[in-house]
Amino acid sequence: MTWAPRTIDPRWVRSRQMLQDRYAQVSRLPDASRLAYLRGRTHTRTEKEIAGIWAKAVAEPAQHGPTLNNLYIHVPFCKSLCTFCNYQRLRPSSPDQLRDYLDRLETSMATIGPAVRDLEWHTLYVGGGTPSTLPAHMLDRLFTSLAKHFRFAKNASRSFEFDPMVMNASRIAVLKKHGFTHFSFGIQTLSPEVNRAHNRGPQGRETIAKRFEELYAAGLHDVAVDFLLGLAGTTPQEIVSDIEWVLDNFRPRGVDVFQISPTVEYVDAFFGGDIDRYWAHLEEFEAGVAEAIPAIAKRLGYSARSGGGHRFAMHRTTLPKGLPSLPQRLTSYTQLVNEARRPLHLLGLGPSARSQVFGTLPIIARTSEVNLEMARCTSDRRWACQMKCGPTLCTTCVIRTPWRGMNSSAYLDWM
Ligand SMILES: C[S@@+](CC[C@H](N)C(=O)[O-])C[C@H]1O[C@@H](n2cnc3c(N)ncnc32)[C@H](O)[C@@H]1O
Ligand code: SF4
Numbered sequence: 314m315t316w317a318p319r320t321i322d323p324r325w326v327r328s329r330q331m332l333q334d335r336y337a338q339v340s341r342l343p344d345a346s347r348l349a350y351l352r353g354r355t356h357t358r359t360e361k362e363i364a365g366i367w368a369k370a371v372a373e374p375a376q377h378g379p380t381l382n383n384l385y386i387h388v389p390f391c392k393s394l395c396t397f398c399n400y401q402r403l404r405p406s407s408p409d410q411l412r413d414y415l416d417r418l419e420t421s422m423a424t425i426g427p428a429v430r431d432l433e434w435h436t437l438y439v440g441g442g443t444p445s446t447l448p449a450h451m452l453d454r455l456f457t458s459l460a461k462h463f464r465f466a467k468n469a470s471r472s473f474e475f476d477p478m479v480m481n482a483s484r485i486a487v488l489k490k491h492g493f494t495h496f497s498f499g500i501q502t503l504s505p506e507v508n509r510a511h512n513r514g515p516q517g518r519e520t521i522a523k524r525f526e527e528l529y530a531a532g533l534h535d536v537a538v539d540f541l542l543g544l545a546g547t548t549p550q551e552i553v554s555d556i557e558w559v560l561d562n563f564r565p566r567g568v569d570v571f572q573i574s575p576t577v578e579y580v581d582a583f584f585g586g587d588i589d590r591y592w593a594h595l596e597e598f599e600a601g602v603a604e605a606i607p608a609i610a611k612r613l614g615y616s617a618r619s620g621g622g623h624r625f626a627m628h629r630t631t632l633p634k635g636l637p638s639l640p641q642r643l644t645s646y647t648q649l650v651n652e653a654r655r656p657l658h659l660l661g662l663g664p665s666a667r668s669q670v671f672g673t674l675p676i677i678a679r680t681s682e683v684n685l686e687m688a689r690c691t692s693d694r695r696w697a698c699q700m701k702c703g704p705t706l707c708t709t710c711v712i713r714t715p716w717r718g719m720n721s722s723a724y725l726d727w728m
Pocket of ligand 1: 391397398399400440441442443474475476477497498499500501539540541571572573574575576
């Protein structure tokens, strides 16, 4: 049989080209979540309109039967900006900025809360950035407001992310008071020198030990920690022994080992701008760590898995002596509809947080006034901006309007 050459529709070529261009654009941006922009913005909505969409979804459900309702709050602040990080984060320049953020968050709650008053929320996940950048009294204010605007199920699970250098007993006490039982924090490496070189501060074993002790003393034993695979300045042997030290001493509920999604800045700073050097460096870690993890897991009562959301993940399977059994974790906000076996609602509040109604409608909200702020930006341009308003986003804009970048744009895209 002979094959006739097939003509390619030029419209298809054009659309592929546009997609590639779009990808090249967003992949240079430091936040992986911006991939949502791949197909561009299709509709723009104010937060009030988005509240209307939620109200309609609740009043006229697309599917009947119980839904699983998740609330996510993004706190975009960090004490310092780690060299490798690709999340939506910024360093607060003053306590005013944190207050502005809380004011803005409360406006969102007051706008959207009434629209979803009939929903009961099953999970709350507070992520970042570093939510623990908010001091204890601000955390108290945030969760008091949240309880005013949203109704939580009796056994709702509440999770909180923190930086071990920015946590203390008073924040833990507030979190406990507001019902948080699941915690996770970044270790990356136990070397204070390497952490300092990556702008994380001199975080070492002492800090990590203190955080576990404080949480355990408060009766909070559901703790997971993050490590980074292939962080510049570490070796595979060190990462393996770091993980072993943490498991041996504290038996956390879980360990997630992230493979770094490298930003352009990270490759420039540590690999001379050569992405192939980065991949070659990573290969050594792949081999060394993959080989060591199953034996460590077996020795210490963990199950280990590779792939999925993280490069490696370990979960405690046996309860060590002296630790009480853990409160049930209903689910996490990243769960898929087929895992939950029922429709999912996800309401995201804060910059870069995304929402989904019935697991099918992603919404990113912004208010129109942010546009004006952006238009006024003239100085101090140094933030990569995902908006099409220019190559960078001015920090003054960021400071004034925490709803920056992606969420500072009203974005509604039907999938
Ligand atoms: C949002 S941070 C939350 C924890 C907290 N901010 C901290 O750093 O301790 C979650 C985790 O993402 C991981 N991470 C950061 N940048 C990454 C990147 N470029 N690629 C993959 N994982 C990354 C780190 O392991 C970090 O602990
Ligand atoms: S503290 Fe966490 S979120 Fe902030 S820059 Fe570092 S890794 Fe990223």
